[in-house]
Amino acid sequence: MKYRQLGRTGLQVSALSFGASSLGGVFRDIDEDEGIRTVHVALDEGINFIDVAPYYGQTRAETVLGKALRGVERGSYYLATKVGRYGARDFDFSRGRVIESVEESLGRLGIDYIDLIQCHDIEFVPLDTVIDETLPALRELQQGGKVGHVGITGLPVGAFLRVAERAAVDTVLSYSRYCLNDTSLLRILPELEERGIGVLTASPLSMGLLSHRGPPGWHPASAALKRACARAAKHCEGRGSNISKLALQFAAGEERLASCIVGSADPENIRRNCRWIEEPLDEELLGEVRAILEPVKDLCWYEGLPENSD
16 A cells, blocks of 8 residues: 655555445445444555545444444544534534534544544535634644644535635545546646645545446436446446546546545455555556546536535
């Protein structure tokens, strides 16, 4: 496993990280024991960064993860969780609620401190609230030793800069914006690097678009984007390859991005992913797939407040 510096946090994080949303049954119903085994396999494979949130499974992911981490040496992993989002349309970034949320997460996870606390999906609330209320509250908790570092997460990359220009932010977690079909994150990367902000990426398969099975029915992508990704997946299959492998290798291979977060509650999936990122990237196939996806390059869907979109 390769390790990279996470901005100026001082954390050396694994190139592949464990997305614990899977432990909340976000993608499918899971067996809790299997989920716990998956966490242990991830740690055994050298993964040292785990990302979770109260929102995932309505706190179930944090609860199961807490069980998995019992007896695990605390210094062997970094743990990131979030505040602000608690349901599909349940957002509360107020000072009182985020302080309460951190205490709740500490209890569910069974730990004394959180390495990285993040504002979850900032595009759904006025950015002034995040800047003037949420981040200062989290910095107070940092001073008290409850959290180590403070970050923001979301889909529209422009919102990251608008917050970073007005407030101190240690990390950014961007999902579905550094993938085979969308590399919009690179547009803001130089400014984030200049500010010393560590950059994490998640959902390298673009929430299922870049898979042979295809996206779930609820996926918000346009029909044109879904069709292009399906063509790319079929092309990979015809070449005796797997678009998910190519997508993961592509996303995890960008060394300017500290870590690529991938979720699964299947131990074998974790082992396979760790092997995949060690194998050489098929540059010829990558070029062919990106040519197929060129007509829909950086075409994204948007959620949240209109003023927070790209």
